[in-house]
Amino acid sequence: MNDLAAEEEDPGLDTRRVTAILEAVEAADAPRLAALVQPLHPADVADLLEQVSAPERRELLALLPDLIDGDILSELDESLREELIETLPRAQLAEAMRELDSDDVVDILEDLDAPQQQEILESLDTADRAAVEKALSYPENSAGRLMQREVVMAPEHWTVGETTDFLRNAQHLPDQFYHVVLVDPRMRPTGYATLGRILSSPRETRLRDILEDSFRTIPVTTPEEDVAYAFNQYHLISCPVVDENERLVGVITIDDAMAVLDDEAEEDMLRLAGVGETVSIADGPFATIRTRLPWLVANLFTASLSAFVISRFESTIAAIVSLAAVMPIVASTGGIGGTQSLAVAVRALATRDLTSANAGRVVRRELLSGLVNGLGLALILGIGGWLVYGDWRLGLVLGMAMIVNQVVAAMGGVLVPLGLERLGLDPALASGTFVTTLTDVMGYLSFLGLATVLLL
Amino acid sequence: MNDLAAEEEDPGLDTRRVTAILEAVEAADAPRLAALVQPLHPADVADLLEQVSAPERRELLALLPDLIDGDILSELDESLREELIETLPRAQLAEAMRELDSDDVVDILEDLDAPQQQEILESLDTADRAAVEKALSYPENSAGRLMQREVVMAPEHWTVGETTDFLRNAQHLPDQFYHVVLVDPRMRPTGYATLGRILSSPRETRLRDILEDSFRTIPVTTPEEDVAYAFNQYHLISCPVVDENERLVGVITIDDAMAVLDDEAEEDMLRLAGVGETVSIADGPFATIRTRLPWLVANLFTASLSAFVISRFESTIAAIVSLAAVMPIVASTGGIGGTQSLAVAVRALATRDLTSANAGRVVRRELLSGLVNGLGLALILGIGGWLVYGDWRLGLVLGMAMIVNQVVAAMGGVLVPLGLERLGLDPALASGTFVTTLTDVMGYLSFLGLATVLLL
Numbered sequence: 008m009n010d011l012a013a014e015e016e017d018p019g020l021d022t023r024r025v026t027a028i029l030e031a032v033e034a035a036d037a038p039r040l041a042a043l044v045q046p047l048h049p050a051d052v053a054d055l056l057e058q059v060s061a062p063e064r065r066e067l068l069a070l071l072p073d074l075i076d077g078d079i080l081s082e083l084d085e086s087l088r089e090e091l092i093e094t095l096p097r098a099q100l101a102e103a104m105r106e107l108d109s110d111d112v113v114d115i116l117e118d119l120d121a122p123q124q125q126e127i128l129e130s131l132d133t134a135d136r137a138a139v140e141k142a143l144s145y146p147e148n149s150a151g152r153l154m155q156r157e158v159v160m161a162p163e164h165w166t167v168g169e170t171t172d173f174l175r176n177a178q179h180l181p182d183q184f185y186h187v188v189l190v191d192p193r194m195r196p197t198g199y200a201t202l203g204r205i206l207s208s209p210r211e212t213r214l215r216d217i218l219e220d221s222f223r224t225i226p227v228t229t230p231e232e233d234v235a236y237a238f239n240q241y242h243l244i245s246c247p248v249v250d251e252n253e254r255l256v257g258v259i260t261i262d263d264a265m266a267v268l269d270d271e272a273e274e275d276m277l278r279l280a281g282v283g284e285t286v287s288i289a290d291g292p293f294a295t296i297r298t299r300l301p302w303l304v305a306n307l308f309t310a311s312l313s314a315f316v317i318s319r320f321e322s323t324i325a326a327i328v329s330l331a332a333v334m335p336i337v338a339s340t341g342g343i344g345g346t347q348s349l350a351v352a353v354r355a356l357a358t359r360d361l362t363s364a365n366a367g368r369v370v371r372r373e374l375l376s377g378l379v380n381g382l383g384l385a386l387i388l389g390i391g392g393w394l395v396y397g398d399w400r401l402g403l404v405l406g407m408a409m410i411v412n413q414v415v416a417a418m419g420g421v422l423v424p425l426g427l428e429r430l431g432l433d434p435a436l437a438s439g440t441f442v443t444t445l446t447d448v449m450g451y452l453s454f455l456g457l458a459t460v461l462l463l
Numbered sequence: 464m465n466d467l468a469a470e471e472e473d474p475g476l477d478t479r480r481v482t483a484i485l486e487a488v489e490a491a492d493a494p495r496l497a498a499l500v501q502p503l504h505p506a507d508v509a510d511l512l513e514q515v516s517a518p519e520r521r522e523l524l525a526l527l528p529d530l531i532d533g534d535i536l537s538e539l540d541e542s543l544r545e546e547l548i549e550t551l552p553r554a555q556l557a558e559a560m561r562e563l564d565s566d567d568v569v570d571i572l573e574d575l576d577a578p579q580q581q582e583i584l585e586s587l588d589t590a591d592r593a594a595v596e597k598a599l600s601y602p603e604n605s606a607g608r609l610m611q612r613e614v615v616m617a618p619e620h621w622t623v624g625e626t627t628d629f630l631r632n633a634q635h636l637p638d639q640f641y642h643v644v645l646v647d648p649r650m651r652p653t654g655y656a657t658l659g660r661i662l663s664s665p666r667e668t669r670l671r672d673i674l675e676d677s678f679r680t681i682p683v684t685t686p687e688e689d690v691a692y693a694f695n696q697y698h699l700i701s702c703p704v705v706d707e708n709e710r711l712v713g714v715i716t717i718d719d720a721m722a723v724l725d726d727e728a729e730e731d732m733l734r735l736a737g738v739g740e741t742v743s744i745a746d747g748p749f750a751t752i753r754t755r756l757p758w759l760v761a762n763l764f765t766a767s768l769s770a771f772v773i774s775r776f777e778s779t780i781a782a783i784v785s786l787a788a789v790m791p792i793v794a795s796t797g798g799i800g801g802t803q804s805l806a807v808a809v810r811a812l813a814t815r816d817l818t819s820a821n822a823g824r825v826v827r828r829e830l831l832s833g834l835v836n837g838l839g840l841a842l843i844l845g846i847g848g849w850l851v852y853g854d855w856r857l858g859l860v861l862g863m864a865m866i867v868n869q870v871v872a873a874m875g876g877v878l879v880p881l882g883l884e885r886l887g888l889d890p891a892l893a894s895g896t897f898v899t900t901l902t903d904v905m906g907y908l909s910f911l912g913l914a915t916v917l918l919l
Contacts, residue, residue, distance in 0.1 A: 025820040050696045058821040159659075174663040183700070184659050185641065202658035203615075203640050207630040221504075239725060240506045242718045244639070244700075262698045265721050269695060272728035273810055276735070280806030281799050288816035292831040299803045300836050303796055303869075307840055310795040311847070317788035324780070324787045331780050331787035332773040338791065339766040339903065340759055342798075343737050346895075347755045350736030354729055360744040364481040365514040375748040380756050384763055391767070413759075439802075447795065 020051040025058065032063055037070045044071060053082035056091075057289040068094075075099065077106035084287035085118045086294060092123060101130030108182060109138040110155040110263065116143065117152060150234050151227040153267070154248045154257030157181040160188045161214060163197060168210030183260060185245045189214055194254045196247045198222050224249045227256055231267045236359065238264035275357055278435035279350060281306070302440070309444040313338070316448055320455035323463060329396055330458055333405060338450030340384060341412035345442040348373050348420025353435045356428055370421055377417025381410035404461055408454035415449045416442070476507040481514065488519055493526045500527060509538035512547075513745040524550075531555065533562035540743035541574045542750065548579060557586030564638060565594040566611040566719065572599065573608060606690050607683040609723070610704045610713030613637040616644045617670060619653060624666030639716060641701045645670055650710045652703040654678050680705045683712055687723045692815065694720035731813055734891035735806060737762070758896070765900040769794070772904055776911035779919060785852055786914055789861060794906030796840060797868035801898040804829050804876025809891045812884055826877055833873025837866035860917055864910035868902060875901045 018024060024043060031040040044052060044067075052074070056064055068074060068091075075095060080088055080103055092100060092115075104112055104127055112131070116124050116139065128136050138156050145151025159180065161170050170187055174180065186199040198218035208217055224247050225234055237243060238261055248257040277286065281302040286295065317324075317334075324331050352369070355361035361369055389406030393399045419442045424434030474480060480499060487496040500508060500523075508530070512520055524530060524547075531551060536544055536559055548556060548571075560568055560583055568587070572580050572595065584592050594612050601607025615636065617626050626643055630636065642655040654674035664673055680703050681690055693699060694717055704713040733742065737758040742751070773780075773790075780787050808825070811817035817825055845862030849855045875898045880890035 022819050025818070029820075048697055050698075054816065057816065058818060060821075060824055171662060174659075175665055177663060180659065180663055183657070185700075201639070202662055203630075203636065206627060206658055206662055207633060207636055209631055239721060241504055242506075244641075244717070261700070261717055261721070265695060265717070265724070268721070268725060269728070272725070272732070273814075276728070276732045276810060277806055279732070280735070280802045282803050282806055286807055288811050288821065288825065290828075292828045292835065295807075295828060295832040296835050299800070299832065300839055302803070303799055303836055303840055304843065306796050306799045307792065307844060310792040313791050313795070314788045317791070318785065321784045321788065325784045328777045328781045329774065331790075332770045332777065334787075335769050335773070335791060335794065335903065335907075336763065336766040339769070339899070340762050342899075343759055343762045344755070346736045347738050347758070350733055350738055351742055351751075354732060355744050358729075360510065360513065362481070362514060363478050364485075365516075365744065368516055369744065372746075372748045372751060376751040376755065379748065379752050380759055383756055384759055387760065387763060440799075443795070443798075447791065451791075 018046055018051075020047060020054050020058075025055065028055065028067070029059065029063060032059075032067050032070065035066075035070060040067070040070050044074065049076070049078035050082045052079050053084075057084055057087055057287060061291075073099070075103065077103040077111070080115055081107065081111045084289055086287050087289045088115065089119060089123075092119065092127075097126070097130070100127065104131060105135070108155050108157065109135060109142060110153065112139050113142040113152055117147065145227060148231045149227065150225050150229040150231065150248050150259060151257070153231050153234060153263050154227070154259045155181060156257045158188055158247065158255060158258045159184045159186075160190050160196075160255060163189050163191060163215055165189075165214050166210065167205050167208045167212045167214065167217075170205060170214060171210070183262075184258070185260070186219075186258075187214065188247050188255060188258070189218070190255055193252075195252075196224055196249065196255045199247065201244075224253075225259065226251070232271055234259060235264045235267040235271060239268055240359075271357065275353060275435040278433065279353060279439050281439050305440055306443075309440055310447070312444060313447040313451055316451045317455065320451075320459060323455055323459045326463055327458070329401075330455065330462075333392060333396075333401075334451055334454050336388065337405065337408045337412055337454045338447045340388075340409065341416045341446030341450045342443045343416075344377065344380060344413050345416035345420045345446045346439070348377070348417045349424060349438050349442050350420075352421045352424045353438060356424060356434050361425075366425055370418070370425075373417040373421045374414065377414040378410070380417070381413030384413060385409040398462075400461055401458075404454065404457045407457055408450065411453040412446060412450045416446045419445045474502050474507075476503065476510055476514075481511065484511065484523070485515065485519060488515075488523050488526065491522075491526060496523065496526050500530065505532070505534035506538045508535050509540075513540055513543055513743060517747075529555070531559065533559040533567070536571055537563065537567045540745055542743050543745045544571065545575060545579075548575065548583075553582070553586070556583065560587060561591070564611050564613065565591060565598060566609065568595050569598040569608055573603065601683060604687045605683065606681050606685040606687065606704050606715060607713070609687050609690060609719050610683070610715045611637060612713045614644055614703065614711060614714045615640045615642075616646050616652075616711060619645050619647060619671055621645075621670050622666060623661050623664045623668045623670065623673075626661060626670060627666065639718075640714070641716070642675075642714075643670065644703050644711060644714070645674070646711055649708075651708075652680055652705065652711045655703065657700075680709075681715065682707070688727055690715060691720045691723040691727060695724055696815075727813065731809060731891040734889065735809060735895050737895050761896055765896055766903070768900060769903040769907055772907045773911065776907075776915060779911055779915045782919055783914070785857075786911065786918075789848060789852075789857075790907055790910050792844065793861065793864045793868055793910045794903045796844075796865065797872045797902030797906045798899045799872075800833065800836060800869050801872035801876045801902045802895070804833070804873045805880060805894050805898050806876075808877045808880045809894060812880060812890050817881075822881055826874070826881075829873040829877045830870065833870040834866070836873070837869030840869060841865040854918075856918055857914075860910065860913045863913055864906065867909040868906045871905045872898070872902045 028043050142152055186201055188199045189197050191197050199222055200214050200217045204217045227248050227250050245258055245260045247255055250256045283298045286298055385406030388409055389402040392405040393402030423441045424438050427434045484499050598608055642657055644655045645653050647653050655678055656670050656673045660673045683704050683706050701714055701716045703711055704715055706712045739754045742754055841862035844865055845858040848861040849858030879897045880894050883890045
């Protein structure tokens with residue numbers, strides 16, 4: 008029966024294990040539950056807690072009251088983390104926080120309410136509390152919040168041997184570090200050496216002779232998305248953070264940058280789809296409704312704009328009722344074309360491939376591709392409309408409206424996000440609603456307008 | 464005049480620099496161009512080449528014929544890389560390839576045609592060629608393609624001192640490495656120690672006493688998306704890769720995993736928006752059309768399905784023409800609701816937060832949130848319709864159709880990607896078209912059907 012528990016050294020969270028865990032919860036079999044859960048990585052325990060239902064989670068935590076530690080808290084989605092922190096005994100919470108590096112404590116604290124923040128801060132050691140409070144004094148989503156304050160550094164004149172001796176005698180080293188940062192007497196970083204180069208160089212080598220070309224620093228107020236961009240663009244593994252006087256105040260490591268990059272991609276994808284905030288799979292129906300209903304209501308009003316446009320042509324529709332059946336084809340295909348152009352532009356803005364240097368050329372490319380796509384679709388739809396309704400003029404109107412709308416769609420898809428970016432807004436934010444409103448309105452307007460002129 | 468060229472140690476590719484570069488190209492001023500381009504990081508040079516127009520690129524490369532090296536080739540988008548490789552002198556290409564680690568050569572080669580591949584392979588040293596050919600023998604998009612074959616390893620009995628001496632005497636070490644991997648006499652990895660732990664431990668310490676808990680290995684045939692997931696989930700920095708006999712064959716580092724994660728997020732976002740393939744900002748209009756037109760044509764046919772549904776109700780519309788104006792509101796809001804639910808589900812599947820363990824609960828949550836959103840929208844639209852058209856029965860029909868369609872949208876948004884995943888297909892792939900077709904058809908059908916029953 009304990010096969011699964013003992014099976015692997017680094018088990019993942021597969022369906023079999025989740026099922027076995029839920030059976031153990033159901034049977035209130037704490038020893039078996041512990042055997043199944045304890046080999047899991049904290050990230051998998053967090054996923055487990057997010058995936059089970061709220062009652063299952065409560066029973067599981069009642070059976071394993073000591074389960075939640077700092078690492079698991081770090082891995083949890085915000086909403087669930089907040090909920091668990093509410094219910095955790097104060098002593099256990101304080102203990103969990105003390106295990107963590109200062110950047111992880113900051114990451115947890117910044118999402119909490121002021122009273123919860125205060126309570127946790129009070130439970131920390133004086134030194135940790137000062138470090139965390141300092142980090143919280145930097146702007147939200149800035150390098151200062153992301154960095155860890157523990158940096159391994161050395162004076163510029165040190166040799167490999169001196170550095171090694173220093174490291175061997177150091178009391179507290181960060182869990183993970185990849186470089187030794189050289190600082191001048193004013194604590195300004197002047198370069199760094201990888202641990203690999205240090206380890207493989209003779210003791211008498213000077214650090215300054217084995218520095219990396221890739222060295223750069225990040226100002227402490229840099230927005231975290233710029234930090235993630237720099238790590239991804241320049242293949243950084245860790246990067247010193249400096250204050251306004253160029254003095255070393257911390258270091259950011261690639262795992263933090265990777266998490267930001269992943270969050271940014273998720274945010275862009277969800278915002279494009281009209282989901283307001285980051286969501287968690289553990290969210291209940293009401294959290295889900297809160298992130299979606301506002302956008303749906305906004306869309307209700309923008310869709311009413313299309314309805315208004317159509318209502319202006321009621322006499323045309325009354326004369327030729329078939330127009331009502333075919334008109335959504337032009338609007339819908341326009342919506343797809345606009346969404347394509349939009350997704351490419353939003354992504355290119357996020358990766359900084361679309362800049363003012365090439366915006367003009369990208370817009371011309373979109374114009375041309377909208378025109379050609381429109382021509383291709385117009386040919387198919389025009390001939391189809393002619394064959395189905397036996398009227399070549401209806402085919403002509405469909406085709407012409409399609410060309411107009413595909414061009415509008417392609418242009419809107421790139422100009423709306425470029426405009427939002429220019430205004431300092433997130434291009435992913437409202438673009439979808441803008442662009443589909445545009446393609447709907449233009450689709451109905453061009454089709455019904457042309458039909459009124461050419462068919463009546 | 465040379466201000467920009469000399470200004471910074473690690474300049475980025477901002478608009479001012481691009482403008483200055485294009486002016487130097489225009490003026491055919493090779494020395495100034497070199498001064499502006501050479502301080503740039505290879506990733507920024509690649510971005511520059513992607514951002515300028517094709518003629519500008521040709522002139523720039525004619526002025527700086529030696530610019531392209533292995534690092535820049537590595538950073539370029541596929542399509543442009545292929546184009547440049549065509550035009551590069553053979554000797555320069557061979558030289559560029561020799562500079563690179565085997566994983567980067569593989570990354571470049573795998574996108575090329577067979578004759579180009581062969582030519583580059585022939586230009587490599589025998590050892591490098593064997594390494595690259597071996598890597599190409601692994602499945603596409605597998606760990607075997609992603610890994611580098613150069614691994615720093617040590618027998619299990621070694622001490623820190625022996626390891627340090629070995630590293631100091633090693634002829635070829637990888638550019639970047641973060642662990643020393645312990646292997647048994649059969650070359651099976653048994654653990655790893657971070658360079659930080661090795662550097663900070665006394666010489667007599669045995670490596671086996673300072674191993675990391677986080678140790679795990681990746682089978683060489685693992686799909687690259689699973690590799691990226693493991694790095695992100697378990698905060699890995701590097702991970703040994705093993706063959707079917709558990710023997711060490713290579714190592715994957717976090718920068719490669721980060722690139723895969725970023726690509727996967729881009730692919731999901733673009734596929735959801737109906738853009739077929741990964742795109743580059745350097746793509747011309749015709750490459751752009753090729754990635755979009757097939758989806759537009761597919762949508763043309765699915766949109767015709769809605770037209771067919773509406774055409775069945777032409778007598779209803781002929782009786783009450785206003786129906787034609789308001790019916791798109793129900794369809795359009797359904798499309799948004801479906802897209803919201805879909806984006807959340809596709810993302811949760813990609814991050815493995817949505818699994819068979821919680822699929823049932825997530826579907827119930829979507830059902831409930833679709834119902835509540837539908838009720839909220841129905842109230843607004845129902846009252847609005849009643850007020851505008853002065854007919855409470857029209858308001859009732861609008862409201863009822865809205866509720867039906869929001870529920871269908873929420874269900875379709877989660878069930879379609881779950882179904883595609885179950886079938887082993889990419890949930891992002893066709894979901895958008897399926898779901899909006901569903902919401903369009905159901906929107907028109909429920910609204911016109913109810914109108915026929917209740918209003919005529």
